[in-house]
Each structure stands twice: as structure tokens, then as C-alpha cells.
Amino acid sequence: MKPMAILYDFDRCMGCRACQIICKMWNQNAAGKPSSFFQGPGYQNPGTLNDNTFSVVRYEEFVDPKTGELRYYFGRTQCMSCLKPACVSACIVGAIEKLEHGPVVWHGEKCMGCRYCMVACPFGIPKFEWNSNNPRIRKCTFCANRQGSTYAEVGAKFEGYSDEQRARLDEDGRLQLAPACATACPSDTMVYGTREAMLAEAYARIDAAPDAYPKHPRTGKPWVYGEHEVGGTSWLLLSTIPYDKLGLPVLSFEPADHYTKISMISVPITFTAMAIAMGGAYYLTKRRGEVKASESKSEKSEAKKGGES
Numbered sequence: 001m002k003p004m005a006i007l008y009d010f011d012r013c014m015g016c017r018a019c020q021i022i023c024k025m026w027n028q029n030a031a032g033k034p035s036s037f038f039q040g041p042g043y044q045n046p047g048t049l050n051d052n053t054f055s056v057v058r059y060e061e062f063v064d065p066k067t068g069e070l071r072y073y074f075g076r077t078q079c080m081s082c083l084k085p086a087c088v089s090a091c092i093v094g095a096i097e098k099l100e101h102g103p104v105v106w107h108g109e110k111c112m113g114c115r116y117c118m119v120a121c122p123f124g125i126p127k128f129e130w131n132s133n134n135p136r137i138r139k140c141t142f143c144a145n146r147q148g149s150t151y152a153e154v155g156a157k158f159e160g161y162s163d164e165q166r167a168r169l170d171e172d173g174r175l176q177l178a179p180a181c182a183t184a185c186p187s188d189t190m191v192y193g194t195r196e197a198m199l200a201e202a203y204a205r206i207d208a209a210p211d212a213y214p215k216h217p218r219t220g221k222p223w224v225y226g227e228h229e230v231g232g233t234s235w236l237l238l239s240t241i242p243y244d245k246l247g248l249p250v251l252s253f254e255p256a257d258h259y260t261k262i263s264m265i266s267v268p269i270t271f272t273a274m275a276i277a278m279g280g281a282y283y284l285t286k287r288r289g290e291v292k293a294s295e296s297k298s299e300k301s302e303a304k305k306g307g308e309s
């Protein structure tokens, strides 16, 4: 299966939040308690992602640098499903995995809650189950259980689906459904297809109105956000509003996993050194206890002998 992508066009989003709701439904995430409305950038509730909310549609206002007028936009936040994910290279137990066709999935049963992936992610996506006794990391998986999964793997979710939907299994018996959010969007803000086709579509839109779209500050070339950022992502973002006004960081084209791998090399050494140090400390403490107990026993014995004589 070829690498897949979603093209998200900020100029088309009308903020209906159908994508946010269907994301909750598909992932069986509860609605959650209302939080403070003014809790961060933008005016939306919940304010940002959490362990129970894998995608959020933001509403933000900004001053247009061209006209000086106050404008607003709706924008979506979710895992970008990086092609070279820093979160994967940061995870020392293999709890996060990159699939060939795009999704970056997490395996809750392997997660030991170290939160290295949270630190490594350049987009601040993975969230921790702070209120759980057995906390794990959770995030959007690019609906891996819709695209490219076997019916046997996710069949239970498809009971009640139409014959037409079941007929969309490919020759390997895999479901080829678009991510839930992309199917719900009534304005074609999100289009799903091969990454190659989505890039071609993005550049076709830029070619139709070249002066309307921002250029990359370093290359000076037309800019599809996610084409090259941190080695490329499975979400390709397009906007006539400068990306920095949309809260998107200007990132290196260098894959972030490169740096994560280097820094993670020291983790096993650190763990080993810590284990040796802790073992040493345990031995010394235990030994001191044994010596003290032995001394105390001898003193008692001596005292007993003295009393008898």
C-alpha cells in the first residue's frame, strides 16, 4: 500500500467540528467534562488535545499582516503522522510504531509511561493519562484501524455496516476506509488519498492563485506545510494565511528522529549505570543493617554473659 495522506485546507474549514465529534465516536472516547473556555491559544472547548481527545478544531483570531485587519480562522490539531516520527525513535520499549502506509500507532500494553515521546514530538501531540492508575500515552493513530486493517482485526466495529462498506475490502481482506474525520467533513476541507496525489492537488491549488499563498521563509518556494517539515508528514496543510499565524512552528526539514536517536543512545547506559548505582546502594544499606544487627547481637550476648558471671 502506498503512503497515504490527508490534505487539509485551512481556507475551506467552517468550524462545524463534525470531524472532532466523529473522531471521538470512532475512537470510543468519552465526551469529557467541559473545561475553562479561555485556557490557551484560541477559543474552543476543550482548549487542546488530551488523553481522551485526539483532535481539536481551534478558533483563533489574528491581525492580517497584509491589511492590518483582524481576521479569524478555524484550524485542526491532531497527530501529523510523521514519516520519520521522533516519538517512535524516543520510545525505548517499542510502544509506538510507524506503519508503512502512514499511521503512527501506539501499543498501550507496552507503554511504561516514561513520556519520552511527549518530549520528543515537535508538535506536542502525545498526551498522558494523568488520572489513571495505570497511565499510558494516547493520541490520534491516523485511524489505522480503518485504513489498511483486516476485517478480522476490527470486524467488531463494523457490525451493522452496509454490504457496500464491507465490499470495500481489498484483495488482501483489508479495509480501505478513509480516516473517520475526513469522511465527516462537509466542506472538503480534508481530502484523503495517496501522499503523491495529495501533494499534486495542493500544488494545483497554489498554481491556480500563486500570489495568494505564503512562500517558505528559507527556500522562498511555494509552501505546503508537512511536505518537508521534520522529514515530511502524512498531513499536508495548505493555507493562504501565513503558517506562523496559524500557530504552526517553522521547523527544520531534517527528520527529528535523527536527534532523538542520538540522545536516546545514552538512555540504556544511563539505565544500566542507575541500576548498578541503585544495586550498590542497596547492597551497602543491607550490609550496614547486617553489621549493625550483628554488633547489636554481640553486645546483647556480652551483656548477658556479664550478668551471668
Ligand code: SF4
Pocket (backbone or CB within 6 Å): 079, 080, 081, 082, 085, 086, 087, 088, 104, 120, 121, 122, 123, 124, 125, 126, 139
Ligand atoms: S506528530 Fe508527534 S506524535 Fe505524531 S507521529 Fe509526529 S512525532 Fe509522533
Ligand code: SF4
Pocket (backbone or CB within 6 Å): 022, 023, 024, 026, 027, 054, 055, 078, 139, 140, 141, 142, 143, 179, 180, 181, 182
Ligand atoms: S485520523 Fe482518526 S484518530 Fe486521527 S483525528 Fe482523524 S478521526 Fe481522529
Ligand code: SF4
Pocket (backbone or CB within 6 Å): 012, 013, 014, 015, 016, 017, 018, 019, 020, 057, 074, 076, 184, 185, 186, 187, 188, 189, 190
Ligand atoms: S468537519 Fe471539515 S469543516 Fe467541519 S470543522 Fe472539521 S475540517 Fe472544518
